[in-house]
Amino acid sequence: MRFTTPTELADKSATLASTDRKIKKRVLVCSGTGCAALGAFEVFDALVEAADGAKLDLQIELAPCADHAEPLYATKTGCQGFCQVGPLVHIQPDDILYTKVTPKKAREIVEQTLQQGKVIDKLLYKNPETGERIAERSKIPFYQNQTTIALEGCGRVAAESLDAYLAAGGFAPLAKALTLTPEAIIGEVVESGLRGRGGGGFATGRKWRSCVAAEGDERFVICNGDEGDPGAFMDCCIMEGDPYRVLEGMIICALAVGAKRGFIYVRNEYPRAVSRLQAAIDACRAAGLLGDNILGSDLDFDIRISRGGGAFVCGESSALMRSIEGNVGEPRAKYVRSVAKGLYDKPTVLNNVETFACVPAIIRERGKWFRQLGTEGSAGTKAFCLVGKVVNTGLIEVPMGTPLRDVVFGVGGGIINDRPFKAVQTGGPSGGCLSEEHLDLPVDFDALTAAGSMMGSGGMIVMDDHTCMVDVARYFLKFLLEESCGKCVPCREGIFQLHAMLDAFAKGEGKTGDLAKLERLAEDVQVGALCGLGKSAPNPVLSTLRNFRDEYEAHIERKKCPAGVCQAITTFLIDAEKCTGCMLCIKACPTEAITGQKKKLHAINQELCTKCGACRLVCKDDAVVTT
Amino acid sequence: MTQILIDNRKFNAEEGETILEVARRNQIDIPTLCHHEALEAVGACRLCTVEITGEDWNGSTKLVSACLYPVEEGLIVQTRSEGVLRLRQTVLDLLMARCPESTVIRDLATQHGQVTEYQQFTDGSKCIMCYLCVRACAKLGCHAISAVNRGTLKEVAPPFHEHAESCVGCGTCATICPTGHIEMVDTAETRTIWKREFEFVTCKVCGEPLITKAYRDYALENRRLPNDYYTVCSACKKSELSGHFARLSL
Amino acid sequence: MAAGPAVDMKAIEGVLGNHPRGATDALVHLLQDIQEAVNYLPEEAIRAAADHLEVPLGKVYAVATFYKAFSLKPRGKTIVKVCLGTTCHIRGAPVVVEDFQHGLGIGPGETTSDMKYTLEVVNCVGACALAPVVIAGEKYLADVKPGTILKRLSKGK
Amino acid sequence: MEKTYTVIPKNCTGCRTCELACSMVKGVDGNLGHSRINIYPTGPDRFMQMTCMQCIDAACVSVCPTDALMRNKETDAVEVVEERCIGCALCETACPFGHIHFDELKGIPLKCDLCGGEPTCVRFCPHRALEMRR
Known part of the structure; x- marks a missing residue:
């Protein structure tokens, strides 16, 4: 139906919510990428089949998507976060979370839990430290330490259903905003202290205000969903898992700044996000939430999706705007800010997905509420993708200011195989590496910047002692080398040379004095490049140099990679004292370079060894050593 | 009409003018490779980088490209500060490595005191991508x-x-x-x-x-x-x- | 231009029809749609796009070569994407890429001579929990151990 | 404009002092080929001085894609703004009288600019065959 007044909307939401409450049991099957790849669809089918046979009064939802008929490829959906132990099945209202569910187990769930109300112990999450099984999702340490605002609805509601969003109170903030003056809306956002979640951390309210102040006959609102940092997929999850929230945030922004047209720029690698958002836009148009006279008011606003073409640099605002205009995504110098001269040279507000997703809650709960979460300079919460060599990989959201240690060891559950912690990389390719001494750092914009890294969009990659920091820096520079647009000299040529130097280090070809050369060039690229991408490109080099200089020196002076990663200067050996002769490494070796018999000492044939590290990865006894 | 300071000398400038325009009009030399008056500025070569500050900037400075930066009242520009010269040199060093065959670049680099040698490209190209x-x-x-x-x-x-x-x-x-x-x-x-x-x-x-x-x-x-x-x-x-x-x- | 398979001009024209003539800002979209329809961007398609949108051919070519998503060469039946995101990288994805070089003789961006596989390397696909991850066509292959990828590809899991 | 550049062919003896003066002032290394004025014999003891007429509706100005040819309001001369020239050489082709010479080396057109109002050729002409007339 098409809503012509806010009251109609409120009535409908109330009806939907009350129907919702009558559902006795709700089974949410996570179909995030991780769970889907691990068999969430088969689990879903098995659940439906078993439930059909049992004629149960319940609702099974493939959360957040309802269209499992589509091919697996497309199901990169917003997830319930805890990818590590998927497929996940969440049963409401009991808040039971089953992990690693298989189709066979699905039938068990129907028979035991849904029909008889019994909890199946062996499907529950087991705390690796205590060995204790935990039934309730909210009591699992991974979830316990989280506070969700941007991810409020992600993985909890069917993403393509406007009704589901309305039932959960969606669009009530928009109705509220329509009763406020634009200045009052902006005031609320300013009061909230919300800062851009895309990386720069610019105050959102102030950005909106300057857009209003800028001269122009037309204004645009752009949502940046070109999430390109490797190891970051928060925005993807939000766009796929809760698209209406993003749209609502944009509509409220349009109302505040007086924009009539909006764009969502979605990364090329996220086809599912595109289809989700498109479906949501269509539903909003039909419901009178987009288009002319939204909810019967004077507000006219419509949103178009613009798909990226696979260019990291398009996450940079000026490049993104060029791309929307149908051009090569080359950044421009931002001496005139895009709030004044942005898309088509008109005043433009550009915020990222997570930023817009925070807006409805801010309008609903008031700015003050948001501000009291987080820290002085960084209000609210922040979504992170916790990945790398951490036990609990997944999508998380924690209040700003949470100590890094609580994130890595609390939510994250520590390092895989209890190896020593070495570093956390934050901020993607533009960010930096933090070392052990930073573990007690409160995670917020300013603290991370002060420590030589940055918030970035929220990727958090945990590294253990088997990660080589020279290799990590080289990896990021390789990434940036391929992603640099090639327009300005410091970025195009500078990154090439930085990468070439790191390449030489990894091969053991570094020379004394190279570090100074590396450092100087890195600093010059930092100040000399045209856009934010180029200016931040040397960060991985500079931050690893600062915190792990000894590793660089080992590569250059001793021609050794302490972590045993850089193949050219590493030799894999088996420690005779530790090897138990379990044959695991023999099975893992792709080149059959390891020989040995059961319960006898194994040996590596150096001629055949490609130094891939597979043996070390599988060895349970730490018997594979590198020199 | 605004007033700006370039290398400690005061100049009048029109609104919308770039630092480079004001400097060139007053015979202050700022080297460029990709700039052309008749073509839209792109800021690709970064050779025209200058250091700017303002009275109320609390001593902080910024390196910007003169060909793109629009003047503003009270802007203080240094065209030959230590940071500027260092960056110019690096830009030329990098271009030298890119096209070692180009005499134009070599002359310019030598003139600015080439110091660092980087890995040279060997494709014989003289293109510096100035557009x-x-x-x-x-x-x-x-x-x-x-x-x-x-x-x-x-x-x-x-x-x-x-x-x-x-x-x-x-x-x-x-x-x-x-x-x-x-x-x-x-x-x-x-x-x-x-x-x-x-x-x-x-x-x-x-x-x-x-x-x-x-x-x-x-x-x-x-x-x-x-x-x-x-x-x-x-x-x-x-x-x-x-x-x-x-x-x-x- | 090397002789590739015959270009399905009908499909391309169909795609052109979905975008208004002269809509210069639709360029990136249009090329994406064409690639979806015919699996790559044949020269004919790039010319047709330039004509249709009234954009100089040089600009269309610049856009087509700038964005990584576009391929100007015909691609194999199955496009195998190896994720090189940070997590995959530190969990061994570079070895997976080497496995392709050893086993099938193709590097990133290359296609086997029987047109069966095209290898692409992509930045993070957002499935870090499955690292290293390979996407074969539409199938996610999780936790790809060194030396196993080719077997898993032929088995499809 | 106070004075007009005027040629008086009947006074011209073909001594080419004007060409020499022009190329010394405007040319590179006094190369005579760079002179913006040329003398052509038109009959026995008759000569014609050929130089830019600073046309009112100048073809060179209208053909230039970058406004690199501009009329100097004070002298009324059409001048080349070197910094704005991209070297397309259209002006050379466009001039109906052949008064623009495109210098391949410098990549810019050479034409008479009336030396800022006091033409050197006028000053050096020994026979008053070139004059600035009111």
Whole structure:
């Protein structure tokens, strides 16, 4: 139906919510990428089949998507976060979370839990430290330490259903905003202290205000969903898992700044996000939430999706705007800010997905509420993708200011195989590496910047002692080398040379004095490049140099990679004292370079060894050593 | 009208002017490679980087490209600060490594005191990706060449790296190229550029090559000039007309 | 241009029809749609796009070569994407890429001569929990151990 | 404009002092080929001085894609703004009288600019065959 007044909307939401409450049991099957790849669809089918046979009064939802008929490829959906132990099945209202569910187990769930109300112990999450099984999702340490605002609805509601969003109170903030003056809306956002979640951390309210102040006959609102940092997929999850929230945030922004047209720029690698958002836009148009006279008011606003073409640099605002205009995504110098001269040279507000997703809650709960979460300079919460060599990989959201240690060891559950912690990389390719001494750092914009890294969009990659920091820096520079647009000299040529130097280090070809050369060039690229991408490109080099200089020196002076990663200067050996002769490494070796018999000492044939590290990865006894 | 300070001297500037414009007008030398007054500034070479600050900046400074930075009241610009000189040198060092064959770049680099040697490219290219040719070609409305690919692989090329279809052989790209990277070979009858061969219009009096036929056709269509202007060379025009004028003045 | 398979001009024209003539800002979209329809961007398609949108051919070519998503060469039946996101990298994805070089003789961006596989390397696909991850066509292959990828590809899991 | 550049062919003896003066002032290394004025014999003891007429509706100005040819309001001369020239050489082709010479080396056109209002050729002409007339 098409809503012509806010009251109609409120009535409908109330009806939907009350129907919702009558559902006795709700089974949410996570179909995030991780769970889907691990068999969430088969689990879903098995659940439906078993439930059909049992004629149960319940609702099974493939959360957040309802269209499992589509091919697996497309199901990169917003997830319930805890990818590590998927497929996940969440049963409401009991808040039971089953992990690693298989189709066979699905039938068990129907028979035991849904029909008889019994909890199946062996499907529950087991705390690796205590060995204790935990039934309730909210009591699992991974979830316990989280506070969700941007991810409020992600993985909890069917993403393509406007009704589901309305039932959960969606669009009530928009109705509220329509009763406020634009200045009052902006005031609320300013009061909230919300800062851009895309990386720069610019105050959102102030950005909106300057857009209003800028001269122009037309204004645009752009949502940046070109999430390109490797190891970051928060925005993807939000766009796929809760698209209406993003749209609502944009509509409220349009109302505040007086924009009539909006764009969502979605990364090329996220086809599912595109289809989700498109479906949501269509539903909003039909419901009178987009288009002319939204909810019967004077507000006219419509949103178009613009798909990226696979260019990291398009996450940079000026490049993104060029791309929307149908051009090569080359950044421009931002001496005139895009709030004044942005898309088509008109005043433009550009915020990222997570930023817009925070807006409805801010309008609903008031700015003050948001501000009291987080820290002085960084209000609210922040979504992170916790990945790398951490036990609990997944999508998380924690209040700003949470100590890094609580994130890595609390939510994250520590390092895989209890190896020593070495570093956390934050901020993607533009960010930096933090070392052990930073573990007690409160995670917020300013603290991370002060420590030589940055918030970035929220990727958090945990590294253990088997990660080589020279290799990590080289990896990021390789990434940036391929992603640099090639327009300005410091970025195009500078990154090439930085990468070439790191390449030489990894091969053991570094020379004394190279570090100074590396450092100087890195600093010059930092100040000399045209856009934010180029200016931040040397960060991985500079931050690893600062915190792990000894590793660089080992590569250059001793021609050794302490972590045993850089193949050219590493030799894999088996420690005779530790090897138990379990044959695991023999099975893992792709080149059959390891020989040995059961319960006898194994040996590596150096001629055949490609130094891939597979043996070390599988060895349970730490018997594979590198020199 | 605003006032800015460049290298401790006060200058008046119009709103919307760039630092480079004000500096050049007042004979302050800021080196550039990708800048051209008639073409849109791109800020690619970064050679024109200058250091700016303001009275209320609490001593903080910023390096910006002079060709793009619009002046603002009270702006304080240093064109030869330590940071500026260091960056300029690095930019030139990097370009030297990119196109070691270019004498223009080598001279410039030496002039700025080349210090660091980087891994040299060996493809023999002299292109520094200043985009001057691409912008000039677009300015003429031909769009025969463009900057293709990205990153280190970025290069100027015609579509599909084949012969440039919409090229008219005007030679502007070769003329404007600061390093002489663009190859253009002229004979008495033909011009070869971008894998294409163009036939010249020759002077109907002396037979000297004038412009390419394609360029003539382009100019006729886009510049609305009578055909005969193109068929005689300048010297022959003058020679023919001198007789004509002599008769008139009798 | 090397002789590739015959270009499905009908499909391309169909795609062109979905975008208004002269809509210069639709360029990136249009090329994406064409690639979806015919699996790559044949020269004919790039020319047709330039004509249709009234954009100089050079600019269309620049856009087509700038964005990584576009392929100007015909691609194999199955496009195998190896994620090189940070997590995959530190969990061994570079070895997976080497496995392709050893086993099938193709590097990133290359296609087997039987047109069966095209290898692409992509930045983070957002499935870090499955690292290293390979996407074969539409199938996610999780936790790809060194030396196993080719077997898993042929088995499809 | 106070004065007009005027040629008086009947006074010209073909001594080419004007060409020499011009190329010394405007040319590179005094190369005579760079002179913006040329003398042509038109008959026995008759000569014609050929130089830019600073046309009112100048073809060179209208053909220039970058406004690199601009009229100097004070002298009324059409001048080349070198910094704005991209070297397309259209002006050379466009001039109906052949008065623009495109210098391949510098990549810019050479033409008479009336030396800022006081033409050197006028000053050096020994026979008053060139004058600035009111």
